[in-house]
Amino acid sequence: MAQRYRLDKGGRIDRDRPVDFTFNGRAYQGYAGDTLGSALLANGVHLVGRSFKYHRPRGIFSAGAEEANALVQVGEGAATLADLKATQVELYEGLSARSVNCYPSLDFDIGEVNSLASKLFPAGFYYKTFMWPQAGWPMYERFIRKAAGLGEAPLEPDPDFYDKRYAHADVLVAGAGPAGLAAALAAARSGARVILADEQHELGGSLLSGRDEVDGKPGSDWAAEAERELRANENVRILPRSVVFGYYDHNWIDILENLSDHLANKPADAPRQRMWKVRANQVVLATGAIERPLVFRDNDRPGIMLASAARSYVNRWAVRPGESAVLFTNNDGAYAAALDMKAAGIKIAAAVDLRAEAEGELTQAARDAGIEVLAGHGIAATEGHKRVRRVKVAPLSADGRSLAGEARTLNCDLVAMSGGWNPTVHLHSQSRGKLRFDAELATFVPDRAVQAERSAGACNGTFGLADVLGEGFAAGEAAAEAAGFSVEKAPRPQAGNGKFLPARWLWLTPSSKPVGHGGKHFVDFQNDVTAADLQLALREGYTSVEHVKRYTTTGMGTDQGKTSNVNALGVVSEFRGVPIEELGVTTFRPPYTPVTFGAWGGRDVGDLFDPIRRTPMHSWHARAGAEFENVGMWKRPWYYPKAGEGMHEAVQRESKAARESLGILDATTLGRIDIQGPDSAEFLNRVYTNGWKTLKPGAIRYGLMLGEDGMVMDDGVTACLGENHYLMHTTSGGAAEVLAHLEEYLQTEWPELQVYLTTVTEQYATAAIAGPNARKLLAELTDDIDVDPDAFPFMSWREGTVAGVWARVMRISFSGDLSFEINVEAHNGLHLWQTLMNAGEKYNITPYGTETMHVLRAEKGFIIVGQETDGTVTPVDLGMEKLCSTKKDFIGKRSLSRPDMQDPNRKQFVGLLPDDPNEVLEEGAQLVETVKSQPPMDMVGHVTSSYMSPNLGRGFALALVKGGLHKHGQKVYAPMPGKTIACTVTSPVFFDPEGERLRA
Known part of the structure; x- marks a missing residue:
């Protein structure tokens, strides 16, 4: 089966193990080691989903957990999982996946009409519409419920089971990229008990996607040697396919380990996932960084992806994500992707660089390789529908706020964009660590740790492989020492130290029309939040970043704003004229990535709940x-x-x-x-x-x-x-x-x-x-x-x-x-x-x-x-006020003195005797004083207990009735299906009111 975009050699896939799978009912083939995302790209499939609000065509955007577009439903029947990211789903024989949020098909989605009528769906439209006429709400509700959500939750019981496990560690390292491997090596060599967890099935992180060398050998080889040393150490536990998703007080760490979702023939006794609950003496966060997209007109078309993702597909999975590419960048580091794409046979139409003076080692290397560099330019627009076909490129004014010349058209089917890097500070923030804005990197980096943790590498704002490795070793040694172990500092590996700087920070690329007029500048791809939406929120008075987030839904999808939040802050900063560091950041909450309900429940379900x-x-x-x-x-x-x-x-x-x-x-x-x-x-x-x-x-x-x-x-x-x-x-x-x-x-x-x-x-x-x-x-x-x-x-x-x-x-x-x-x-x-x-x-x-x-x-x-x-009843309501001492204090006493607690019309405890002694009221039945032929009727209370008593020779009930203590002898009615039962309000004591038998 042809994989026309697969490179003839290279990559970390196993070409001797072809894997058959289906996507939207059509058969394809990939290789062991592929993700669903890389296998689809290898087969030339770029349209993989539809956006949430406008149902616009969307393609694969990234190569990891930050994926905002490629959400898929995997599996069938009761075992299906919704909204998985195609970039994280490991390919296995017989895998069946389909797109979500599209009807009747991905290729023809009638929901795309929302894009044509987008003026009717601005930010916050749900707060302003469906209010009138009131009688229309049942119809609105059906429509809203049908339109809401992305994937489908199964209706049948989950056939799989899940495990939980508790563990302790002297040092826990989150992330097994270069910094994480270095930290784990340093800690393990001290004799400390180490847990190393990484969300991917292979250790190495960015070393698996680039061409960097460590100690004179490929970075991937150094990573493999490091892994072998760690696995040989009995004090080290390595957890691949395990995402650290929660960081709580007292160095309590939650990890979700995928045990069998990647297996074609899963053993019957194999758990699907395992949740680890780890108490760590010290924590090293080495979670890397996420590349930031650029915000420009119609930047969401299939074929537009992060430059680091394009580089990963070429180097790690041996896939050409396009035939002809345009690099759009504001920094030097992105040119590594252009060079690797060119080496893989992809035509580079041009490198469009926002910087007025495009400089740097990699930029120069690109020029030397014959790549045209358009400095001081931006992409003013893109064209295409289900795949990007061309871009319009124009020079920018000195301040970058407008175009300064005629646009030029570049034909392409791939745009690799890079707007810099955001350190993955989620776990640091979950642990209550503080952040600071780094103006040089134009992003937030860890500032002060509150718990016994330290960040190392890209997640700490450190870039350049040599510095990353050095900081990883230093963090591991410091953590081991803090845990009480003697450390002998090892020599640092030799590596290149290329960084992505210099850069130019421009939060919004101008086009030929103002923002919101013709085309859309997407900030949050999953929720269809545009720069115009953010501008509207500010005009309507939502200036707090937390309010802007909720009003526009920025950063509230399954990707949790991993690529959108900093851009949103930058756009808000620009619109308001307030420095971004003064805006603050939205709150990072666990989980870092979605966690299944099954993992939370573990074995505590069904009879074991x-x-x-x-x-x-x-x-x-x-x-x-x-x-x-x-x-x-x-x-x-x-x-x-x-x-x-x-x-x-x-x-x-x-x-x-x-x-x-x-x-x-x-x-x-x-x-x-x-x-x-x-x-x-x-x-x-x-x-x-x-x-x-x-x-x-x-x-x-x-x-x-x-x-x-x-x-x-x-x-x-x-x-x-x-x-x-x-x-x-x-x-x-x-x-x-x-x-x-x-x-x-x-x-x-x-x-x-x-x-x-x-x-x-x-x-x-x-x-x-x-x-x-x-x-x-x-x-x-x-x-x-x-x-x-x-x-x-x-x-x-x-x-x-x-x-x-x-x-x-x-x-x-x-x-x-x-x-x-x-x-x-x-x-x-x-x-x-x-x-x-x-x-x-x-x-x-x-x-x-x-x-x-x-x-x-x-x-x-x-x-x-x-x-x-029921949580709304006081002792006075029950007629037990004599049990409330006036001579002492007790929990709740002050609340009893509130005026509403003294209201004589509160629901109070009474007895009820149906006029017909053979009637037994239903518990929960509502009570009225006046019966009308048609509802609504004014409810005065409800039945709390109701029984037929052989000792009283009749039915009786207990109830809470408004002002009931003063209504003994009065009638109330219980409207029931087909009849209305009349009752007399009485004392709730029906048997032995004097208590003679009680005290006999």
Whole structure:
């Protein structure tokens, strides 16, 4: 299969291993070692995508992670990945890729009409359109949703799996170009543990794409020797195909390693990707630099690419990206690309140089090679549609703001442009390192590190191979020394020191028409942001660079502004007349390149998404036929159906048995936090709304916990186990959140308090027995606990022996009936449960699950945090204002004094009785006071809990109703599908309102 643009020799591809692949359904062939981008260019495919907003034809623009145009969908079905960069996708046998953001095809995309109507889509158009008429929004929304996005996410579950791994390193080196290899060698020779990560499958970086020599040999050979030395060192771990994408506090580094996406026949047990979480003593950033494009009229046509990319395709992949090229540059370094392209047989129509005096070693070498250099010229326009065909070149005025002569036409199918280099400072900035503007380089470079890191090479603003290698070795030695290792400094390699300077910094190349009038000067290729868009944002008052970024969407695509951000700052600087260093920069956030959701999830998906927690009595519940529900990762018995029973019948039976005789509940899942220390009472006094300093050993108290906003966060009982010793109970699902809340305050707000928290949830098993016969059963199983009501009153605890094992028994109740919660060591939980069940047979003991528990507590008007509360409910709303002390401070107290918290029309906790006792309201049902034949209706509240009670003989509900505390006896209505249910507002306490059974 012909690859007409493949060079006959050279490159780092394996010509003995041809690779077949498809692109947009058409078959092509490349070689092992190709990227999809290089293979497409080898086959003469330059049109690879469409731009996001205008759907303009776009071609391959770069050779790496900075690619803004060549986004592709790779793979089929559930395994497909969207928006990969063709320049980073390794070619493998059978690879299937297609373009994104085009319909019905790449070649004919009807979305290109947007380009013709571009005046209707200026920057910020989405803020100004689709506002009228209001009734048209559903139609607008469908259109916007269909037009938004680029690739397609699969609807089926991902068939692959992903790994995570934790590691430590004395020195982590990000980037394996010349500086990174040098740093890794220097650190490794000291004996330090080194991790070297690079996003490419080969180490060497720019040494693989150029013709530089190191110590008298090709740079690629030096890189190979360095790699061999590193691999022979047992203290070195090399991670190819691994991008360092996140740099966080305390030298925490995230790395994404691609393990099998490059394989044609992936083993079934091979993970797709692995996320590394590394804690490094020292970090060396050697991430290189990204070439900056030039901003000129219609600079986005297929065939226009970075000069460094053209050089890479020629030298690394043996591909001619065009037949006839124009070099457009503002610096000396770009001429290396022109010389290499000419040597590969590409005609160089001319080198168009913005500099009035085009000088430098490489510039002179180009002249000596017969390349025409047009100094003081710029490209005023380009022509072509799906491929650049010609450019118009004209001389510039002395200040570079206008054309100074007639334009000349140059025929070409390739434009290699270079506007200088931007150090890749993303990781340095993520680590909170500071930047400074280097006027000589016209870009931002690292200034001050905040963490234990140092930048080396091009990412530090150092150019010229000899200087880059020297700085890499110095950084590696300094990092090893800082990590505590003795370093013997090695001689530096000998290399050339060519740099890209001198240069002329011109942020916007003029054309024959003003910006925004005829043709487009693209700054951000992926998002179709032009210089005119930036100018418009400034006219509309968006002067902050962060505001300009968001208003225009500059730098917000998958390339994250790697090639557009500095140019955008330069254009804004020029329009505003403000020095670029005064503008500042936008924020660099992780990830550096996109990371799949699968990598974030790792193995924690499906059944492994959350750990499954089972109580010690779980096996008994399963044998008894219990249906389970998940509560805070616990498997809790939901209900225990007998033969022929559904959920309703089982819950009615369980509820009645617990009220009439004896029920038993597995309450092991309640969160428990052991609190000790001399300031424990003071601590409880601050985190709960009520007072705690008077609680004596042996006593228990109920408490409400608020957030700083005054809203109910959690509730539960806390027992005083002894002097300065407490046991706090939380809700099953809220245990972790409460512990984190308490620890945050101890560590950040009240570090002076001597309080120590220990989660002990798993240390105990708890069986709660409830009902009129609960005391009788407990008395049969203990000899050393006096269960008489006077000796063991409500809200107290006693310690002794139950069923022959140590137990702590608490006289508390969530059922609203006589109840004891028996706590034993976890390994005795099943023994306790079975003993209670056997001894309780004479009382018709009935196990009940969480659904019956809800019915019983709701009959009593007890709340459940997260059901009767939703983050907007205060103690006053719940009628619990008496629990809020007026004599002390507590978390959330100030928020309760805000005027809106005192509004008598806030939603308040009430009970509801449907007029028809057989009706059961739906939980979440909205409530109204006036029923209309057609919506809208004014909502006054909603149902929080609703059940059919065999003990009340009717349906009942709990609700939050506006001003509900003052509406007892009034009617509200619940409009339901096909009917409206009338209800009476009542007190939320339906059973034993005086609490006689509770305290029996």
